[in-house]
Amino acid sequence: MATDDAVLSNAPAPAAGEMPKVAGRYDQLAAYRRPYLDRAYDCSELTLPSLLPRQGHNSTSILPVPFQSVGARGVNNLASKLLMTLFPPNTPFFKEQMEEGVLMEIEEKHGADSPETKNLKTKMELAFGKLERIIMSSIEASGDRTVLFESLKHILVTGNALLHSTKEGFRTFPINQYVVRRDPAGNVLEIILKEEVDPIVLPANIRAAIQANPAYVNKKGVPLYTYTVRTKDKWETHQEVNDTPIESTRGTYPLEKSPWIALRFNRINGEDYGRGYVEEYIGDLTSLENLTAAIVQGSAAAAKILFLVKPNSSTKPKVLAQTENGGFAVGNVEDVACLQLNKAQDFATAKALRDDFIQQLAYAFLLNTAVQREAERVTAEEIRYMAEELEQTLGGFYSIMSVELQLPYVKLKIASLEKRGLIPKMPEGTVKPIIVTGLEALGRGNDRNKLVRFLTTLSQALGPQAVPQFLHLPEIIERIGIADGIDMKGLVKTEEELAQEQQQSMMSNAASTLGPNAVTQMGGLAKEAMKITSGSQQAPAQGQQT
Numbered sequence: 001m002a003t004d005d006a007v008l009s010n011a012p013a014p015a016a017g018e019m020p021k022v023a024g025r026y027d028q029l030a031a032y033r034r035p036y037l038d039r040a041y042d043c044s045e046l047t048l049p050s051l052l053p054r055q056g057h058n059s060t061s062i063l064p065v066p067f068q069s070v071g072a073r074g075v076n077n078l079a080s081k082l083l084m085t086l087f088p089p090n091t092p093f094f095k096e097q098m099e100e101g102v103l104m105e106i107e108e109k110h111g112a113d114s115p116e117t118k119n120l121k122t123k124m125e126l127a128f129g130k131l132e133r134i135i136m137s138s139i140e141a142s143g144d145r146t147v148l149f150e151s152l153k154h155i156l157v158t159g160n161a162l163l164h165s166t167k168e169g170f171r172t173f174p175i176n177q178y179v180v181r182r183d184p185a186g187n188v189l190e191i192i193l194k195e196e197v198d199p200i201v202l203p204a205n206i207r208a209a210i211q212a213n214p215a216y217v218n219k220k221g222v223p224l225y226t227y228t229v230r231t232k233d234k235w236e237t238h239q240e241v242n243d244t245p246i247e248s249t250r251g252t253y254p255l256e257k258s259p260w261i262a263l264r265f266n267r268i269n270g271e272d273y274g275r276g277y278v279e280e281y282i283g284d285l286t287s288l289e290n291l292t293a294a295i296v297q298g299s300a301a302a303a304k305i306l307f308l309v310k311p312n313s314s315t316k317p318k319v320l321a322q323t324e325n326g327g328f329a330v331g332n333v334e335d336v337a338c339l340q341l342n343k344a345q346d347f348a349t350a351k352a353l354r355d356d357f358i359q360q361l362a363y364a365f366l367l368n369t370a371v372q373r374e375a376e377r378v379t380a381e382e383i384r385y386m387a388e389e390l391e392q393t394l395g396g397f398y399s400i401m402s403v404e405l406q407l408p409y410v411k412l413k414i415a416s417l418e419k420r421g422l423i424p425k426m427p428e429g430t431v432k433p434i435i436v437t438g439l440e441a442l443g444r445g446n447d448r449n450k451l452v453r454f455l456t457t458l459s460q461a462l463g464p465q466a467v468p469q470f471l472h473l474p475e476i477i478e479r480i481g482i483a484d485g486i487d488m489k490g491l492v493k494t495e496e497e498l499a500q501e502q503q504q505s506m507m508s509n510a511a512s513t514l515g516p517n518a519v520t521q522m523g524g525l526a527k528e529a530m531k532i533t534s535g536s537q538q539a540p541a542q543g544q545q546t
Contacts, residue, residue, distance in 0.1 A: 013181070013189070022225040022240040026192045029179035036273040040158035040175055043278040046285045047071035047157050052174050067292040070358055071285050074365025075278065079152040081366060082394070086401055087148060092136050094410050094433045096128035102430050128431075134423055135413055147172050148409075155265045159276030162193065163261040163405075165412045175273070180262045182272045188262050191228045196221030203248065206241050213242070228260055257415050261408045267400060277397075281364050288357040291350050298347060306339040366394075402435040410435075451480060 012028075044052040045064050048071075055061035066072070087093055110116040139145075147163070151172045154161035162173040162180075173193060181190040199207045199222055210222055226249075228237040235258045239249040253259065264274025278285065309317050315331030323329040361367075410433050418425045455476070459467055467473075474493070493501075 021243045022192060022227045023223070023243055025190075025227070026179055026194055026225060029181060029190070029192065033175070033179050033273065036159065036275075037176055039279055039282075040160070040276065043157050043276055043282060043285075046282065046289055047075045047278055048153065051153060051157055052176060056176070066289060067296055068288050070288060070361050070365075071278070074361060074367060075153055075156050077367055078277070078365050079149060079156060082152050082156075082397075082401075083145065083149050085398070086406060087139075087145065089145075090136070090140065092132045092436070093406060094132070094435050096131055096431055097434045098124060099430055099432055131423055135410070135417065138417060138422070139413065142169050144170050144409075151263060151405075155263055155274075156277045159265045159274040159279065161263045162191070163263060163409075164193075165259040165261075165416070178262075180272055184270060186267055187230075188258075188260075189230050191226075191260050191262060193226040195224045195226070197224045202241060203246060206244055206246060209244065210242065228258070230255070256411065258408075259412065261405065261412075263405055264400075265397065281361060284357050284361055284364075288354060288361065291354040291357065295347060295350050295354065298341075298343060298350075302341045302343065302347075308337045308339055310335045406435045407433065451476070 040052055041054050046066060049063040049066070053061050053063055106120060107117055110120075147170045151161040151163055154172065154174055158175050160175040162175075162178045164171045164173070177195065178191060178193045180188060180192075182188055198220065199210045202210070202222075202224075222241060225240045226237065227240065228235055234255060235253040237249070237251050237253070239246045265276050266274050268275060307317075307320070309315055309320075313332065313335035315329075315335040319329045319331065320336070414423070414433065417423045455467060455471075458471075462470075467476075
């Protein structure tokens, strides 16, 4: 919730009771965005220059060309890993769960272990599973993954991105197109988006006023401002062009269903914007860029072949140049020399330092080359351990993404599907989505590794036969499957099914060995044993009833 101390934010709050002109308010907040934007430009030029060009996205802008590709490869690799972790394909990254209060009411009414409660929980799990599949089908059919991948690249490089949910899907905007103001707790208070739009898409009266303004003659686009502000119990939004509000765009949203998601890589106390992952390694990237540029330019100079001839010597340069390969020319070999830089040792020093920076950045961006050390024998367990250690360094990013990206995204998806009637609308306060990927997946992965190590140690110390002798195998299988994110419902055989299969196997072996009569006798004995067992189990109950 927003606090009353919003004035503590870096950017000043608008005057009480006064609705500012959006263009002026945007310029006011843009002044506080300038340090973050300048650093974002620097980070983009070292990694993906087309992501945030200084001149903006237009056909006349000339993008810088980095001398190294480690930054671009690292950002693309890390963004791909994050996309697969946060939004795995064909696997729900969330699950629907009943609110604790509702669950407690059901258990108090029917009893926690009563058949009615268990039956109701089973029905709810089946309904939630169907609901999750519908939502995931909608996500897979949309183009949201492309937008989310672009947003993740913006977050890694610039530290910020803005997602907007529309009827057609999601859109993402870079930091140079919007401003944001937050309260000290990090909650968004204001968002202003600036876009260049063609006047033809605007209402007729506003389009006529723009066309009459000489400042916009022969211009393809005009600035359109979208202003969204948080009030006590809702969001208010509208659009303006030339300080003229477009009345048809005025609207409100509930606090929990804003279509705007202001993303950031990390949370810094008192700052309205985040800092990017690339910024944390900008020193290494800058050094690598300068070293690579020096090596490339020096190598180009060293590769140039230039012959020097002594002045006033009998050897003539023209004769040498015109003589065919393998031919004869009049001259003295001492009169001709080849120009050399003699900088091999300097190049070797620069290359060794450059390789160190590449290795450090490979670790930072989780590139595969950083996982395997240089050695003759590297075990698969060592590679797996190092890969998991690198993945866990992003635990802080997973935690903020689950709160500021995954959860708002799935809530907007659910609200959109409910509005279109594709899924039933759940009563307020009864069901909530829970994120099960990202940081939660890391936790499950650690549990799985501990369980596997325990089983391995037990098997090595007591022998492989100790595992089924002392442990419950179906429970082990189920725990490993859950840790790997596998739906185990109906997958593992029950003890009754295993006993029945074992009995059938014994009868089949007896039939092949002893003949049909032995099978009939064994079947009768099995029935008698079941009767005796059931009678012994029912006797105490009958005694208690009498």
